[in-house]
Amino acid sequence: MNINFNIAPKSNFITYYLKKIMEKEYKKLFMNMEEVNPSSKLFEKIMLRISREEKLVIVKKRIAVFSVFLAISLGGFVYSFITVQNAFVSSGFTQFFSLIFSDFNIVIAYWQNFLFTLLESLPVFAMIISLVMFSIVLGFLTFLMKDMKFINSNNILRKKYGY
Amino acid sequence: MDIKKFFDSKIFIVFFIIGEIILLLLAFGIGIIIGSKKADFSCNMDKNYERNFGGPNIPGDLNGDLGSSHGIFGQIIKIDDNFIIIKDSNSTEKVISVEGDAAIKKFRDTIKLSDLKVDDRIVVIGSPNDNGEIEAKLIRLMPSPPSGSNDPVNNANNNENLK
Numbered sequence: 001m002n003i004n005f006n007i008a009p010k011s012n013f014i015t016y017y018l019k020k021i022m023e024k025e026y027k028k029l030f031m032n033m034e035e036v037n038p039s040s041k042l043f044e045k046i047m048l049r050i051s052r053e054e055k056l057v058i059v060k061k062r063i064a065v066f067s068v069f070l071a072i073s074l075g076g077f078v079y080s081f082i083t084v085q086n087a088f089v090s091s092g093f094t095q096f097f098s099l100i101f102s103d104f105n106i107v108i109a110y111w112q113n114f115l116f117t118l119l120e121s122l123p124v125f126a127m128i129i130s131l132v133m134f135s136i137v138l139g140f141l142t143f144l145m146k147d148m149k150f151i152n153s154n155n156i157l158r159k160k161y162g163y
Numbered sequence: 164m165d166i167k168k169f170f171d172s173k174i175f176i177v178f179f180i181i182g183e184i185i186l187l188l189l190a191f192g193i194g195i196i197i198g199s200k201k202a203d204f205s206c207n208m209d210k211n212y213e214r215n216f217g218g219p220n221i222p223g224d225l226n227g228d229l230g231s232s233h234g235i236f237g238q239i240i241k242i243d244d245n246f247i248i249i250k251d252s253n254s255t256e257k258v259i260s261v262e263g264d265a266a267i268k269k270f271r272d273t274i275k276l277s278d279l280k281v282d283d284r285i286v287v288i289g290s291p292n293d294n295g296e297i298e299a300k301l302i303r304l305m306p307s308p309p310s311g312s313n314d315p316v317n318n319a320n321n322n323e324n325l326k
Contacts, residue, residue, distance in 0.1 A: 092234070092251070092252065092286070095305065099288065102303065103266070106268075106300070106301045109300075110300045110301065113233045113234070113289060113290050113300055116197070116232070117231060117234030117288055119193065119197050120197055120201060120233060121231050121234065
């Protein structure tokens with residue numbers, strides 16, 4: 001039923017008439033409409049999705065923070081690794097160690113002196129710093145991988161089940 | 164037996180912790196031995212400084228570094244009879260005592276003490292004596308590094324020149 005509201009006079013009678021028509025139409029509409037029976041697990045699913053979305057927000061923030069820390073610690077590790085390399089050269093360790101290849105028989109004959117020389121020239125402090133930096137990098141990488149895995153599993157669930 | 168179960172088992176964890184403690188104690192023990200040897204050598208060097216170098220000892224001249232007692236890599240600054248004085252990468256001078264059983268090597272050849280010259284770069288392996296000297300067992304003449312390379316002895320010389 002088409003009513004041109006532009007030409008309809010604005011009186012109480014017309015408003016009343018229109019309301020009646022609308023009531024009739026709505027009745028028809030709801031009588032023909034199929035009854036919706038929501039799943040019994042819908043509430044559970046909605047709550048699950050809400051909690052997952054909340055966790056996702058936290059995880060995304062954590063990833064951003066961990067990425068920054070990872071970049072910083074990676075820079076620190078590279079710097080400490082270069083320091084260790086230089087320390088090996090400046091302490092004479094590489095020169096002492098090279099004797100194994102050039103004077104193997106003599107080194108074996110005086111192996112105790114050679115071993116002490118190597119141990120004494122080992123840049124232990126620089127190595128410890130470098131190892132600590134490496135473990136920090138690994139730690140941040142582990143956290144980051146866990147969070148990435150969570151996001152990935154979340155995407156898979158969303159694709160598979162739609163929630 | 165499942166490997167994952169084995170690694171998660173309490174027995175493995177207990178053995179792992181015991182192993183870690185043993186390794187830690189071993190490293191600590193080696194550190195003590197190395198430290199005491201370095202300290203002994205440094206003490207003997209200090210006692211015999213005037214005799215070895217012909218001048219008064221300046222306190223704190225070692226810059227806190229005790230130096231290696233069983234080996235040294237550096238530049239010859241003086242050859243006197245059976246003694247060689249070497250300056251290492253820390254600009255620390257050490258006296259090397261060369262006895263008859265010491266092997267002096269240049270590439271594949273065995274050379275004599277008289278073939279060594281001032282400014283030659285050598286690597287020495289030996290054992291410390293009570294006079295604060297290193298009794299050489301092996302002396303290897305090293306080729307001069309190419310200019311511009313990261314050489315600890317040259318770096319030490321450059322730093323000294325800057326001072």
